[in-house]
Amino acid sequence: MSDAIVERDRALFGPLSETGRGFYLTVGVLGLAILWGAIAYAVQWSEGLGVTGLHQPVSWGFYVTNFVFFIGISHAGTLISAILRLSKAEWRRPITRMAEVITVMVLFIGAGQILVDLGRPDRMMNVIQYGRYQSPLLWDATSISAYLTASTFYLYLPLIPDIAILRDHLGKRRWLYAVLALGWRGTERQWKILNRAIAIMAVLVIPIAVSVHTVVSFVFSMTIQPMWHSTIFGPYFVAGAIFSGIAAIIVAMGIIRRIYRLQSYLKPIHFRYLGQLLLVMTLLWFYLTFAEYLTGYYGNEPEEMKVFWSKFTGPFWPFFWAMVVANFVIPMVLLVRLRHHAVGKTVVASAFVVVGMWLERFIIVVPTLSNPRLPFPEGQYWPTWIEWGELAASFGVFILFYVLFVKLFPIISIWEIQEGRDVGLKEVEERLLTYLPDGAADAAMPEREKVLT
Amino acid sequence: MALWGMVIDLDRCTGCQACVMACKAENNVPAVGPKEAARGRIISWMHVLREESEERTRFLPRPCLQCDDPPCTKVCPVYATYRNPEGIVAQIHARCIGCRFCMAACPYNAKYFNWLRYQKEGPGQNPDVSVRPKGVVEKCTFCHHRLQKARERARAEGRDLVAGDYVTACAEACPTRAITFGDLLDEGSEVARLARSPRAFRLGEELGTRPKVFYLAEMEGHRRV
């Protein structure tokens, strides 16, 4: 561990080579959360879904909310990273990897929510054997598996050169790294293949990601239930997904930066840029929410209004208004000026957005169900410890996977940082010159040369 | 081919719940017990709703409306609920994975879920109807097993199925004869005649689900024409 490569980015190897007390403590706490979820699931498996708070007419609750929420979070990673890569944003370099990891881990958990939600998980194979494509659930299954494949591979591709570095320098887990490095030696041909594949995947992954949350929204909007049957739901869900996803990335960045002392890699500027992106998404989210609710309100259809008022002033008002505060008011206040304390402000705003977006999903799923068209004996939905357990375990599994990933692979792409230093700097300068009018570029050239020499 | 339908005369219904009880006995609909009932998990394929307005109280018995264009069957991922060629919306308990998507999609809340295992096979049950396990959706099937039996009997007697051979348990049980059942395509049948009555209306007509359960009510029918 004394090569120049390792020496230059020593901080990035820290979590890979050393394991402290904090790690075991975290894993222990997460283990408890997961244990809670496991016990809850065992009870649910043997007793049936009756152990949850679900009933008639609220037959979907926490699990479906979590499904939409987690799939939403998963949007940030790969999508943002692909967009930043394609737009050649240089500041992406330390961020892309940690974003992509979120996607892959959270997608598994999101898809898992549906399995937890099934009344007969033992008959899951029926979906494969007798699935029918008229059901939006099958659209989800197809779209999510495409996204899972694509984003896993998209995470893996830029990992290959880093794994090769680990294989050659770390001295631990050699067999694993040797297998995963795919014989990477950094030849010209290998670089060509890798760069081309990354470029193709970056393009491919964007429409897939958009399709995923669109079809998740279709689960609701394809029915004819009040406040679900809405044409805006596709884009609304996608925007919300990106919104919550960016927030999740920022929170993850804030925590990782703190724990692994990566302040020199994840700088305030990164938080500021992402914070501005988050601000844009806040506004977009508010715009779409406004459009959605005003249309319902103005149309004044009795069935829609029942749901509408139950959200605004009825039993769901605390959730609804908390959502508005967490998703709009707080981010607006914190994010408009990011000159100072960019890190703290964006992380706090993002934490609120994550909670707010969970509430948003809840406020979409439950009020519609609890206000049926026909006068129906109503019951209030409140989750039991089983559902809380699944929620805790979902977060537990997510964080545990993340922590393990950080233990096994560099969470900041080593080669991309180095490429930024060695190639990126020059490239950006040249690219800048091509943006300028021709004369200006020619005029600037000799000037610059003079300065440099 | 028939198209089975039902007409319920609200001006005759007294809300006596005889249809509800008859349905429970006929279809082995489980009694969930007071604790589960308090949690909103009563299963009642036929459910008598109460509509209260200033001038009157009205009862509205609601089975599954057997929509001719059912929103519930479209969303089922595994073909566990489908519209059969005679228009009955069937439910295959052995295939249902319990996703409850159909419950979310039914605009009339006609579907019920077995949140727990509510009953085991035992004496006193109707042997023609399966006892549902936990974790699956169930609903009114227009007493489909009665159609099968009626067909078999007709075949054994070497004749065609005639009106009155196949009637649902609720229609049989109603003391005020508010429920009429039969083939909507058979022009001469009682059901077809009543369904064309100016008093007739359907629930949620504007949703385009085309229920095959019609209601009769003096004011309602005119208003909705």
Added chain:
Amino acid sequence: MNEPESAFDRSVRRTQWVLAGLAVLFVTGIVTWIAHLIRTAWRLGDVLSASIGISLVAIPVFLTLGGVIVYVFVGLLTDRSAR
């Protein structure tokens, strides 16, 4: 590359090819599955148009994904060029 391969290298190589095979198997599995769903819809007289419409999009996407995966695995694993 004339040095004899060690047991370590051989097990690494073999695992890499197994991984590549699994990836291909996964993608072909999904494509077969989608085709199976079309067949099921046809046999049950179910909504065939939905199955065909979706598979028209889904199958090419999965094939492209599989193509890129194969391209990378084969390209990197068979690379013998000098550095």
